[in-house]
Amino acid sequence: MTTPSQPKWGLVSTIKADAKSILDFAAYHLDLGAHRLHLYLDAENPDVYPHLKAHPKIRVITCDDRYWKQHKAPRPKMHQPRQTMNATHAYERIQTDWIAHIDVDEFLWPHVAAADQSRAITETLAALPAETDVLRMRPLEALAGHADHYKAMVPSGGEREHEVRAIYPEFGVFLKGGFLSHTAGKLFARTGLPDIQYRIHNLFQHGEKNTRETEQEELQICHRHAASWDDWQGSYRFRLARGSYRPGLGAGFPARFGGLNKHELLTMIEQDHGIDGLRRFFGEINAELPEVYDALRLRGMIHHCPLDLAAKRRQHFPQFD
Numbered sequence: 001m002t003t004p005s006q007p008k009w010g011l012v013s014t015i016k017a018d019a020k021s022i023l024d025f026a027a028y029h030l031d032l033g034a035h036r037l038h039l040y041l042d043a044e045n046p047d048v049y050p051h052l053k054a055h056p057k058i059r060v061i062t063c064d065d066r067y068w069k070q071h072k073a074p075r076p077k078m079h080q081p082r083q084t085m086n087a088t089h090a091y092e093r094i095q096t097d098w099i100a101h102i103d104v105d106e107f108l109w110p111h112v113a114a115a116d117q118s119r120a121i122t123e124t125l126a127a128l129p130a131e132t133d134v135l136r137m138r139p140l141e142a143l144a145g146h147a148d149h150y151k152a153m154v155p156s157g158g159e160r161e162h163e164v165r166a167i168y169p170e171f172g173v174f175l176k177g178g179f180l181s182h183t184a185g186k187l188f189a190r191t192g193l194p195d196i197q198y199r200i201h202n203l204f205q206h207g208e209k210n211t212r213e214t215e216q217e218e219l220q221i222c223h224r225h226a227a228s229w230d231d232w233q234g235s236y237r238f239r240l241a242r243g244s245y246r247p248g249l250g251a252g253f254p255a256r257f258g259g260l261n262k263h264e265l266l267t268m269i270e271q272d273h274g275i276d277g278l279r280r281f282f283g284e285i286n287a288e289l290p291e292v293y294d295a296l297r298l299r300g301m302i303h304h305c306p307l308d309l310a311a312k313r314r315q316h317f318p319q320f321d
Helices: 019-031 049-053 065-070 079-091 114-126 160-167 229-241 262-285 290-298 309-316
Strands: 009-015 036-041 058-062 098-101 106-110 134-137 139-142 149-151 186-190 196-198 203-205 213-215 219-223 302-304
Touching (some): 009 019, 009 079, 009 114, 019 036, 019 106, 019 309, 049 058, 079 098, 079 196, 106 114, 134 219, 160 290, 229 262, 290 302
Parallel strands (some): 009 098, 036 058, 134 213, 139 219
Antiparallel strands (some): 098 186, 106 219, 134 186, 139 149, 196 203
């Protein structure tokens, strides 16, 4: 293991995406200083596999029938348990001091000058107390139509509902913090702990949630959950049925006060107003409306995060372009 002053970190991700998106994700985090990437391809992808396999800092696994037979369990039907199993598999094998479990549309973002980003994560992890096992990173959500701009969530507290209504007057009250996607964030976990199950938003140890965690505003995640209307529509049906808008998830505020979860909300909008209603919803929540963007800007909730994905992909995978 490395010295406490110079911890190594890596990522694990279960991915089903096109080759360019996967290489963008990998290149960005290699450029940021990742020592190891454990990438689990949820379906065969011959367009990207050779490029990942050839890189010395990447461990790539295609999750085919042979892989799941090695687990001595059938392939889970839902992707969430597949993610959990793969993250735990990587946790037990990665040769780093810390590991983060994130998705292909999520990008770690240290709030420092660009010249300092390549060492910022290492320094952040090095400064954590020895008794801290988990660093939680809250998300920023991409704004469609505003290149490299992301919004922050309305923070929890007594004024949250009032602020959400003020920023997003038509639909925001149904969404926790005014976010279309998750607000829980993702985790860096200290490696070497026994009996770990690495889930999507939490770390479990000995069957219970590990609460030895901290949170820092200086390190967040740029979540490109809906980069455009077309991008959102491309994944909308899957998310509504089996993903982050699936039935049974919690509401933005308590159901006893009229709260709806995202599945109920989006289904209601679509049934009552069709595609035009969904388009109106998307426009408000993604701050395509000038008044929404200005409300976020005036509250200091707009962040400029130039990921520069194409340049980093060309640098780390020049043979692809």
